[in-house]
Amino acid sequence: MTLRQPEAGPVSAAADAGGANAMFLSSDARWEMVDALAARTVSPGSYEPSLADVVGELTVRPLTGIPVALAALYAFWSIFTSFAGTLMTDGFMVKIFDGYWLPWLQSVWPDPASWHYFIFVGNPLADNSLEAFGVLTSGFFVSIGVVLPAVLIFYLTMTILEDSGYLPRLAVLMDTFLHKIGLHGYAIVPAILGLGCNVPAVTATRILETKKQRFIMMTLLALFIPCGAQLGIMMAVIPESVGIVFLCLLIGFGLFGFILSRLIPGENPEILVDVPAYHWPVKEYVAQKLWNRTKAFLREAIPFVLFGILLVNLLYLGGVIPALADLLEPVFVVWFGVPKETAGPLIAAFLRKDLAIAQLSNIPMTPYQLVASVVLVTIYFPCVATFVVMLREGWRELLASIAVLLTVVFIYGGMIHGIGILLGVA
Amino acid sequence: MAANGEDVTTVLMIGNPNVGKSALFNRMTGANAVVSNYPGTTVDFTKGTLIEGNRTYVIIDVPGTYSLEPRDAAEEVAVRMLRHRPDATVMIVLDATRIERGLYLALEVMELGMPCILAVNMIDAAHEKQITVDTAELQRLLGVPVIPTTAISGEGVRSLAEMLRKARVADVMDISGRLKGDPPAAGGRACFGCGGCGGR
Amino acid sequence: MKKRLSDLAPDETGIIEAIDGPVHDLMCLGLRVGKTVKMVTKQPVKGPVVVLSGEVEIAMGIGTAQRVMVIVTPQEA
Numbered sequence: 258m259t260l261r262q263p264e265a266g267p268v269s270a271a272a273d274a275g276g277a278n279a280m281f282l283s284s285d286a287r288w289e290m291v292d293a294l295a296a297r298t299v300s301p302g303s304y305e306p307s308l309a310d311v312v313g314e315l316t317v318r319p320l321t322g323i324p325v326a327l328a329a330l331y332a333f334w335s336i337f338t339s340f341a342g343t344l345m346t347d348g349f350m351v352k353i354f355d356g357y358w359l360p361w362l363q364s365v366w367p368d369p370a371s372w373h374y375f376i377f378v379g380n381p382l383a384d385n386s387l388e389a390f391g392v393l394t395s396g397f398f399v400s401i402g403v404v405l406p407a408v409l410i411f412y413l414t415m416t417i418l419e420d421s422g423y424l425p426r427l428a429v430l431m432d433t434f435l436h437k438i439g440l441h442g443y444a445i446v447p448a449i450l451g452l453g454c455n456v457p458a459v460t461a462t463r464i465l466e467t468k469k470q471r472f473i474m475m476t477l478l479a480l481f482i483p484c485g486a487q488l489g490i491m492m493a494v495i496p497e498s499v500g501i502v503f504l505c506l507l508i509g510f511g512l513f514g515f516i517l518s519r520l521i522p523g524e525n526p527e528i529l530v531d532v533p534a535y536h537w538p539v540k541e542y543v544a545q546k547l548w549n550r551t552k553a554f555l556r557e558a559i560p561f562v563l564f565g566i567l568l569v570n571l572l573y574l575g576g577v578i579p580a581l582a583d584l585l586e587p588v589f590v591v592w593f594g595v596p597k598e599t600a601g602p603l604i605a606a607f608l609r610k611d612l613a614i615a616q617l618s619n620i621p622m623t624p625y626q627l628v629a630s631v632v633l634v635t636i637y638f639p640c641v642a643t644f645v646v647m648l649r650e651g652w653r654e655l656l657a658s659i660a661v662l663l664t665v666v667f668i669y670g671g672m673i674h675g676i677g678i679l680l681g682v683a
Numbered sequence: 684m685a686a687n688g689e690d691v692t693t694v695l696m697i698g699n700p701n702v703g704k705s706a707l708f709n710r711m712t713g714a715n716a717v718v719s720n721y722p723g724t725t726v727d728f729t730k731g732t733l734i735e736g737n738r739t740y741v742i743i744d745v746p747g748t749y750s751l752e753p754r755d756a757a758e759e760v761a762v763r764m765l766r767h768r769p770d771a772t773v774m775i776v777l778d779a780t781r782i783e784r785g786l787y788l789a790l791e792v793m794e795l796g797m798p799c800i801l802a803v804n805m806i807d808a809a810h811e812k813q814i815t816v817d818t819a820e821l822q823r824l825l826g827v828p829v830i831p832t833t834a835i836s837g838e839g840v841r842s843l844a845e846m847l848r849k850a851r852v853a854d855v856m857d858i859s860g861r862l863k864g865d866p867p868a869a870g871g872r873a874c875f876g877c878g879g880c881g882g883r
Numbered sequence: 884m885k886k887r888l889s890d891l892a893p894d895e896t897g898i899i900e901a902i903d904g905p906v907h908d909l910m911c912l913g914l915r916v917g918k919t920v921k922m923v924t925k926q927p928v929k930g931p932v933v934v935l936s937g938e939v940e941i942a943m944g945i946g947t948a949q950r951v952m953v954i955v956t957p958q959e960a
Contacts, residue, residue: 281794282855284907288915290855291786293862298821299782301937302813313940317933318893318924429942433930436944442931527944528931529908533701534940539835542705549729749911780938784913812938 309535317426317532319433326430329423330449333414337453337485341406350402354386359394376570392570396563399642405555407453407485412550413543415446420538420546425530432528438511439473439518441465442528447474451482455643457554458482459650468654469523473514475647476658480636480665481510487635498628505632505673513665565641592667594674595630596622602634625682629673637666691739693768694847697761697792698776699785700747703804705729706834707776708744711844728760735844742774749784751791765795772798772850774843779809779816779831789825793853799827800850802843807833824861827853884955889932889948891922897953904950913939920953 282290315321362378363369369381379391386398418424424446432442443464451458455478462474483491483506491499518525572578586600598620617630647655698704712731729744748758751765765773773792777785782803793799803818822829828846832839891897899918902909913936914920923933923940933942 282790284910287787287790288910290790290859290862291783294786294821294824294858295783297824297862298817300815300817302809302815307811314923317942319926319930425942429926429931429933432942432944433926433928436930442942527947529905529912529943529947530941531701531912532933532940532942539706542709545709750907752907781913784911784939787911814938 307534313422313426313532313535316423317429319430322426322430326427329418329427333449334452336414337407337410341410341453341485345406345410346403350398350406351385354394354398354402355384358397359383359386359389362391362393372574375574376567379570390566390570392563392567396566399566400559400563403485404454404456404642405551408457408554409547409551411450411453411457412554413547415450416543416546416550417538420536420543422533422535425532428528428530429532434511436525436527437518438477438514439521439525440470440514441525442530444470444474447478448482451478451484452488453485455479455482455484455640456646459643459646460554462650466526467524469518469521469525471650472521472523472654472657473517475650475654476517476661477510477514479643479647479658480513480662481506483635484640491631495627495631498624498631501628502631502635505628506635509636509665509669513669517661565645568645569641588667592674593629593633593670594677595626595633596620599626599630602630623682625677629670629677632673633666633670636669637662690737691741692847693771694733694740694742694774695745695764695768695771696742696774696776697745697765697788698747698804699749699778699781699788702747702776702778702781702785703834704747704776705744707802707804707832707840707843708742710834710837710840712742728764733844733847735847738848740772740847743768743771748788750788765792765797769795769797772800772847774800774802774847774850776802776804779803779806780812780814782816790855793825793827793858794855796852798850798852800843800846801825801827801829802839803829803831804834806831806839807836825853825858826861827851885952886955887949888920888922888934888951888953889925889945891920891934891953891955893922893924895958896921896956898956899951900954901952902950903952904947909943909947909951912941913937914941914951919956 316325363381366374366378368374369378374381375391377391377393379389379394383389383394386394386402389395415424418427424443427445428442430442431445435442435444444462446464447458447461450461458478459475462471462478465471465474491502495502569578582600586597589595589600590597599617599622602617602620617627617634622630644655647658696704696708708729708731711733713733728746731742731744733740733742743764745761745764746758748761750758751762753759753762765771773795775785775789775792777789789799789801801821803816803821806816809816816831818829818831828849828851830839830843830846832843834840885900886897888897888899897920899914899916899920902914902916909915914934918936921935923935925932925945929945931942931944932948933940934948935941
């Protein structure tokens with residue numbers, strides 16, 4: 258058995274403080290002892306696959322696992338839209354915010370023409386909290402009324418997926434595709450979360466191992482994953498083209514993931530994970546995890562959403578955003594092939610993408626132009642809240658992300674236009 | 684925290700991922716758990732208190748790790764937490780059905796010279812798979828208390844709490860000696876009258 | 884017969900003979916020289932493989948599996 262001298266590293270520092278008889282073995286010597294200990298104390302049983310094992314195998318084999326994964330994702334999605342979207346946000350939060358909070362603020366806040374009214378309450382004529390765009394109106398409505406229920410239901414489903422043992426299997430199935438675009442099977446977590454809200458999704462990119470993976474995921478998330486609010490409005494405004502829009506986004510996700518994984522330096526280690534057996538999640542632990550995560554979200558994300566709206570309102574007051582719209586108009590018309598009226602909404606997409614899509618529906622356009630501009634809005638800048646949480650992950654990464662974003666919007670927008678011309682629809 | 688600071692012992696719960704560590708933690712601390720963010724990282728850990736007899740234990744649920752040579756952020760937190768609390772007691776949680784990789788981590792922790800106690804969890808799952816773990820013999824070989832538990836049902840949790848005060852520093856050289864030399868049945872030296880091994 | 888772990892067919896079993904690559908990580912998960920492994924599934928188009936060793940089920944990238952050599956256990960007919 259080989260014994261190593263205590264090395265002057267972090268571990269031996271603890272040992273020095275802990276006890277004088279600290280002893281360090283080599284890894285091989287340790288395994289030797291483990292084997293000896295196990296040989297003396299553990300007698301292996303006859304292995305009989307249980308139901309959980311059988312289900313476990315079925316859900317990780319591609320032929321049976323992929324349909325199950327699709328079904329699970331679909332179930333996840335329908336629970337999300339019905340509970341968070343219809344029940345909580347539309348049925349409860351909208352009533353409270355639009356019926357009581359907004360009218361009350363509008364009535365008590367002095368001087369509707371002042372700058373502070375614009376910043377904190379927003380548009381004095383607004384009849385709903387989403388469009389008012391004040392820090393105290395839209396800020397609270399978006400974070401508590403829209404994002405919180407979405408986050409809650411997503412965290413709940415995520416916790417159940419995690420505790421039951423399905424998540425690692427889903428990650429294995431997805432790794433086949435995701436590893437080829439520089440990611441890792443577990444990137445499915447931020448990708449799913451992003452369909453609800455990009456804010457918690459950005460935070461969830463921490464599940465990935467390397468900086469390169471986190472950067473690619475964050476950028477793709479901002480570009481190609483539409484959030485729940487956008488999806489809802491898309492379905493309301495252009496229900497017949499949602500499929501095409503999704504196809505464009507999915508192709509973009511794969512294509513630019515592939516390109517980014519080859520351009521960005523850094524490591525993309527292969528997946529190596531334990532696949533635990535299935536078991537029923539225990540109620541109390543799910544509840545506790547859910548509470549911990551929600552609390553962290555409240556503490557971390559909400560101040561940033563409020564701050565982001567404050568910032569954008571200040572930029573608006575300073576005339577920066579309208580000026581940008583004027584400046585970029587030629588690009589939109591010539592390169593993307595969309596009418597010049599869309600420049601305003603496309604710039605405004607930075608504030609709230611869902612609002613921009615709603616505004617686009619009022620501009621007369623050909624079906625091609627409508628699809629192209631909706632795709633553009635989606636892949637365009639993330640909404641301001643996402644922008645701010647990305648900033649928290651590191652400003653260098655954010656700047657690099659923005660550079661990639663602009664490039665991709667430019668190239669992909671042009672490509673769609675080109676394909677449109679070739680097909681004779683543009 | 685107890686009013687009497689002298690009786691407060693910090694217990695770090697460490698183990699591989701998926702060994703039922705959090706379930707065991709919840710069993711031991713009840714409802715008074717709080718979540719803290721470990722400084723400088725984004726990985727949460729949970730902290731709770733257990734009052735057993737006249738002693739108060741502050742139990743910290745360390746993120747799951749396979750080894751003290753960290754692979755990712757969560758594992759790094761585990762290592763750092765051990766390093767920052769050299770006077771703490773370490774409760775090492777093992778999965779009875781996958782005991783080997785738990786033992787590797789246990790040995791690494793023992794080498795730090797911190798007082799240890801082992802919980803061999805998921806004993807029920809092991810029974811189902813007809814795996815038997817001789818915890819008494821393991822206790823004798825390691826020289827630290829080894830308690831079989833099933834966190835989901837609560838089996839063994841009581842005695843684990845009672846045995847916390849019997850946690851002790853293991854000597855790796857002695858373990859190695861016991862493995863090589865003395866015959867399996869010669870208790871003697873390792874028995875410290877905890878009652879856990881039935882006075883073998 | 885000796886082959887790479889990645890070349891085991893689903894349900895085929897082998898004994899690990901040598902590991903090259905992330906040895907420590909694989910050992911910590913329970914894959915060590917001398918252990919018996921069974922191929923559970925291989926994902927298509929060079930996706931990850933899932934293997935079972937005793938009570939431990941592990942998913943790893945195909946590149947990692949290519950660096951683990953196994954001696955194939957003869958299948959009983």
